[in-house]
Amino acid sequence: MNKRRDFLKISGALALGSILAPKDLFAAPFAKKPIGLQLYSVRKAMTDDPQGTLRLVSSIGYRHLENASYKDGLIYGMEPLFYRKYIEDLGMKLQSAHVGGPQYDPAKKQEALDWWKKAADDHKKMGAKYLIKPSMPIPKTLAELDIWCDYYNAVGEVTKKSGLMFGFHNHSREFEKIEGTIMMDHMIKNTDPKLVCFELDVYWSQKGGYPAVDYLNKYAGRFPLLHIKDEEEIGASGTMDFKPIFEAAYAQGMKDFYVEVEKYNYEPIESVQKSFEYLNKAAYVK
Numbered sequence: 001m002n003k004r005r006d007f008l009k010i011s012g013a014l015a016l017g018s019i020l021a022p023k024d025l026f027a028a029p030f031a032k033k034p035i036g037l038q039l040y041s042v043r044k045a046m047t048d049d050p051q052g053t054l055r056l057v058s059s060i061g062y063r064h065l066e067n068a069s070y071k072d073g074l075i076y077g078m079e080p081l082f083y084r085k086y087i088e089d090l091g092m093k094l095q096s097a098h099v100g101g102p103q104y105d106p107a108k109k110q111e112a113l114d115w116w117k118k119a120a121d122d123h124k125k126m127g128a129k130y131l132i133k134p135s136m137p138i139p140k141t142l143a144e145l146d147i148w149c150d151y152y153n154a155v156g157e158v159t160k161k162s163g164l165m166f167g168f169h170n171h172s173r174e175f176e177k178i179e180g181t182i183m184m185d186h187m188i189k190n191t192d193p194k195l196v197c198f199e200l201d202v203y204w205s206q207k208g209g210y211p212a213v214d215y216l217n218k219y220a221g222r223f224p225l226l227h228i229k230d231e232e233e234i235g236a237s238g239t240m241d242f243k244p245i246f247e248a249a250y251a252q253g254m255k256d257f258y259v260e261v262e263k264y265n266y267e268p269i270e271s272v273q274k275s276f277e278y279l280n281k282a283a284y285v286k
Helices: 002-020 039-048 050-060 080-089 106-125 142-161 183-189 202-207 212-218 242-251 268-281
Strands: 036-038 064-067 093-098 130-133 165-169 196-201 225-228 256-259
Touching: 036 039, 036 093, 039 050, 039 064, 039 268, 050 080, 050 268, 064 256, 080 093, 080 106, 093 256, 106 130, 106 142, 130 142, 130 196, 142 165, 142 183, 142 196, 196 202, 196 212, 202 212, 202 225, 212 242, 225 242, 256 268
Parallel strands: 036 064, 036 256, 064 093, 093 130, 130 165, 165 196, 196 225, 225 256
Antiparallel strands: none
């Protein structure tokens, strides 16, 4: 019964998308703003019907994508070149991807780097510019954290040779202290800015006790990407002040940003649509 209900929801959403496309798809005024979407926001739909969901995402007006699926050389079950053509035919581009990578064992460092080389090559085929590690274990000592920093520098060297920048995405726990030092600060200071960047999740930064604006100003240039997130849909909680965040982000060199919705008041595709509309109306979003 649940599967049938889910199918009906997706079918109804696709029917809505067919009303919007193809005539209105590229003529819409909202297409002017390069608002991006982290596809984790519609994760179940991307599992059930990735191609149909991508059509819906495009019809909303999203133009830049950040993936959250890579397994056995496939992206949401599609070959890299097929995926690239499919989204580009819809007027979208892949800019970034969250890729977890293998479970890291320093004794098998080269094996891990070979994996990242393959991942970088596959994502280069899709036109991506960034490969982002979305999370990591929390070290107990700074010495242990240094091992990770060295690893990230090495991964950055590998991805750079393939034409991609390697980066790390934070949650709130990276703002905890290890031996009296904020983990996020230590990572930023001990990674090579030519090899490693950071994707600042503004919601988790605030939850961790450190406003995103402070980090954008303190480490200008290290955050080419941002996750724009709220408690639910963008702007829904009233606790996130996005205007100064965007102003600081643009000033320090933001290249792209992605809506990410994890909790919903509506069906996921409607939530990302409402989030898009909120940012599209905002004068501070360029």
